Amino acid sequence: MMILRETPEPDPWHFARADLAAAYLDAFDLKLSSARGLFARRRMGKTEFLRRDLMPAAVARGYLVAYTNLWDSRSAPATALLSALSEALEPQGLKAVLAKLGRPVKKVKATASVPGMEGTLEAELAAPSTDSAVALREILKQLDRQNKPLLLAIDEAQVLARAMHSDFAHSLRAALDIRKLGIKVIFAGSSETTLREMFARASEPFYNWATLEPFPLLGDEFVSFTVKLMNSMIKNKITLAEGRQAFDELHRTPEFFKRFVERYVLYQPQGMSAALAHTKASVFSDEHFSKQWAEMNPADRAVVTLLARGDGDIHGAASIAAVSAWLGKPASKNTVAHALRRLQANNVVTRLGLGHYRIEDEAFAEWARRRKQ
Ligand SMILES: Nc1ncnc2c1ncn2[C@@H]1O[C@H](COP(=O)(O)OP(=O)(O)OP(=O)(O)O)[C@@H](O)[C@H]1O
Ligand SMILES: [Mg+2]
Incomplete structure (x- = not known):
């Protein structure tokens, strides 16, 4: 499970999207909306944007942040969400939640270090006896006391649309609804249909709650950033036009473009066409x-x-x-x-x-x- 306090390792190949992150946060600051849904096809950079651009930008603006990828825990999205939220809690808050969940306070006091406590709470949240609606209420109550806005990013959010998770989805919606000013939510996913259903169907808990829009895709700027960086490291440089051609032939998919770059760097004497052919053959024949x-x-x-x-x-x-x-x-x-x-x-x-x-x-x-x- 994702521990949010571990910010991702710096990645020199990451093309920063500060303006896009700022645009999302500005819209939240204007208080026009408190929830947005974004969708794009697979491997287009949604997760990387959330983790490496949006969350750090939110922290810089004084937000608490929580991120969870529900696809990794699709059988237990409630636990995943609760544990992501609990990572934004201070130790005192964690203790209070544990106490409310019926864990003896003495035991809690013994677990002094924060990382240890996180494990404790996570185990407690996953326990079959834990009522996730109660846990959610307690965690949010503690978050309320921190007097900071919270940005909650729910990646692969379409998992919540499954009927088996409907009860939890309803309690989440209700809890978030009364905290619109304090908690901002970003839903992301690759299944446009399912996300649409979540927000457009009157019977669904998130009906009419978040605006849903396409995630702006990486394009020429990303390609020139990557080509420049690569050229600064190697002898046989490629042109921007060649880079763009490769990006197009790889269906403008950043992940594949980076594989092409890696291949080219490692096998420069074979040339750009060979690297592109190799990349296509490998990514499209997995x-x-x-x-x-x-x-x-x-x-x-x-x-x-x-x-x-x-x-x-x-x-x-x-x-x-x-x-x-x-x-x-x-x-x-x-x-x-x-x-x-x-x-x-x-x-x-x-x-x-x-x-x-x-x-x-x-x-x-x-x-x-x-x-x-
Ligand atoms: N801003 C970026 N700068 C550099 N590389 C990027 C960037 N965004 C994405 N990539 C590359 O594309 C890959 C896929 O990105 P990511 O996992 O974020 O896509 P996704 O849209 O979340 O895909 P999925 O729907 O499969 O979860 C990353 O591992 C990375 O190699
Ligand atoms: Mg993703």
Whole structure:
């Protein structure tokens, strides 16, 4: 589980996005909104922005900060969130919460050091006997006493949309609702559909609560920053134009671009095209995708292939015929609809609009396109 007091190691390759971080914090300072949701496809830099830009900028402005990635703990998001929040507590506050959770105070006093206490509370939060709604109330009560605003970043927030977590999501919403001035929340995730449902469906606990907007993607400035830094370290420099071309061919995905840079630096004599070809072959042919593919059912594979190729109306006759050919037996509109529903539930596909779908992970889409049948 993430211990927030450990700020990430400095990374010379991190392209700082101070203006973007300031823009989010300014909007909170204006008190126009207290919650924002941001989404972008996989590997586009959401987590890195939250951890390396937004949270430090918030700390500099006097915020307490709490970060949690719910995908890492999707079976127990309540515990993950509570323990992230508790990391923003002072030792006194931690003790008070433990006492409220029924832990003997004597024992608590024995655990003097803060890191030890964190472990204690975390174990307590995870205990089956702990009522997460009660724990949430107590932790927030203690946070209220610190008289500092809190920025809570919930990464992969779509996990909260699952029905099994509905009770906790409701109590979270209620608790945050009465603290709009003191607690600002950023929800982030790669599944636009699920995030939209969280905020747009009247029956959902977060209905109408956060504005949802696309996360601004890294572009030319990131490429020139990275190319300059790389060129300052090596003999065979590349041009900015070459850098941009590589970035484009890697679907403007920062993670892949950095892999390209690494490859190029290590194998300079082979040249830029070879480094790009190698990177493409490796990122778009991950073992991981073969495994994901093997676990999918045949109708889902057929639908993913059609979506990856981007041909036409997925619910149309041509597409149903293609699915039938793939399956070797007649398919129907329902076959496609069921596959789409499963693919969305598994965060493989996102719905952009009526009849309009996209594969979440562009690398997987590319892999599926390249796959020989
Ligand atoms: N600002 C940045 N500067 C340099 N590299 C970056 C930056 N943002 C992202 N990257 C690179 O892209 C990779 C992926 O970023 P990150 O994990 O933040 O994406 P994400 O959108 O959270 O993806 P996912 O949806 O899979 O969680 C990082 O490991 C890093 O290599
Ligand atoms: Mg992430």
